[in-house]
Amino acid sequence: MLDRLKALGTRPWLVALLLAIVAQALFLVHLDQPSVIMFDEVHYLPAAQALLDLSGPRNVEHPMLGKELIAAGMALLGDNPFGWRIASTLFGTATVLGVFAFLWLLVGNMRAAVVGAVLTMLNQTVYVQARTGMLDIFLGAFLVWAIVMLLWSMQGTGKAVWWRWIAGSALLGCVTAVKWAGVPYIVLAALSFLVIRARDARLAKKPILSALSGKDQRHWAGLPAIPAILAMGVVSVVTYFLTFTPAFFYTTDPLTSLGGLFSQQIHMWQMQTQILPHHTYQSSWWSWPLMLRPIWYFYEWDRGAQRGVLLIGNPLILWGGLVAVAACYWAWFRDKAIKPLSVALLWTGSLAIYVVIPKSIGFFYYYHPSSIFLCMAIPIAFQHFDRGRNRGWEEWFAALSLLVFGYFYPILSGAPLADSQGFTHWMWLGSWR
DSSP, rough: OOOGGGGGOOOHHHHHHHHHHHHHHHHTTTTTTTSSTTTHHHHHHHHHHHHTTTTOSSTTTSSSSSHHHHHHHHHHOOHHHHHHHHHHHHHHHHHHHHHHHHHHHHHHHHHHHHHHHHHHHSSHHHHHTTTSSSHHHHHHHHHHHHHHHHHHHHHEEEHHHHHHHHHHHHHHHHHHHHHHGGEEEEEHHHHHHHHHHHHHHTTTOGGGGGGGGHHHHHHHHHHSHHHHHHHHHHHHHHHHTTGGGGGGGOOSSSOHHHHHHHHHHHHHHHHHTTTTOOOOOOOGGTTTTTTTOEEEEEEEEEEEEEEEEEOOHHHHHHHHHHHHHHHHHHHHHOOOOOOHHHHHHHHHHHHHHHHHOOEEEEEEEEHHHHHHHHHHHHHHHHHHHHTTOOOOOOHHHHHHHHHHEEEEHHHHOOOOEEEEEEEGGGGOOGGGO
């Protein structure tokens, strides 16, 4: 089926446009289900309204960019379910397109790129987050596009290398301006740059210090290492602090100086590291790949029917993706295949972050970026082990994923259920209740 896309191989923008239309339509259908605030929207929607009114600080434990984006949607469509969630749908679509762009740049294969984008639409965590007024969909979209820009910079020449690097750095600043969980990605990006440069020097049989030069480099040609890392740090930090501009215009408790801005960061740190009470839906990082504790964002009577919204991944994609990550590591061990290794490391690093982040409790929605990287690993693993035989296994995998998505759709979308116990049909594990 996807062989027909070969004719579009020189027109990836057209394919991206088609994917954007499909993804946006999927996320918009019945966006007003449920018609009331659900789960952590209770924190972020009032904070977004406070930004619109400039009435004063709300939800100060997180930076401001995600709430500013929600506020932009509310300013556009009003204080209603469409206004609350429209920005999330747009960034859900951006996530799908980011996966397409990443895979297209990484392997230049239309089948892999389209399958990865389709799996991202169907992995269910993106779908639910793209229809909820929370922060994680923004974090995931900015992160994916930061990686895309840095990869594009890696492949560039001349001035394009620098401006793509700066754009990627600014996007990393945006990730952090949504949630502080973005900070480790800046560190990982800088370390990855140095490791790749050192590897290039070793393969070229050059002194290791030649990796610091911008001359005669295989990757990021013309980009000297120390200025590049300094630029990444400065651009990401400046981008982060610029998002606090509205706080200087509050009518109550406005920021009045840079000192006040820095004091707010200390206060945020204190709130982020405080010991929190037990929560019904809390879970540990090791349980997220196994999907042991999904989260009911909503389960109430609404608009004349029992409705539910469950944040649960597509089992075929999230569990199958673990096999794909293992296969990508095996591809490196057996064949020294760098591209599968890079995707496997993205997933591993995104999960490892939460091993070291000083949070007293965790939740399954923290796994959102990792679930996106699984959608990259699956087509990469299929492509590597297919060995050019064109057997189309990934197409069958995507088709089966669509069937699983359709099976779970009623408890993802807030569709009417039979009665108050209507959810039991989908509860494969006791911990899912």
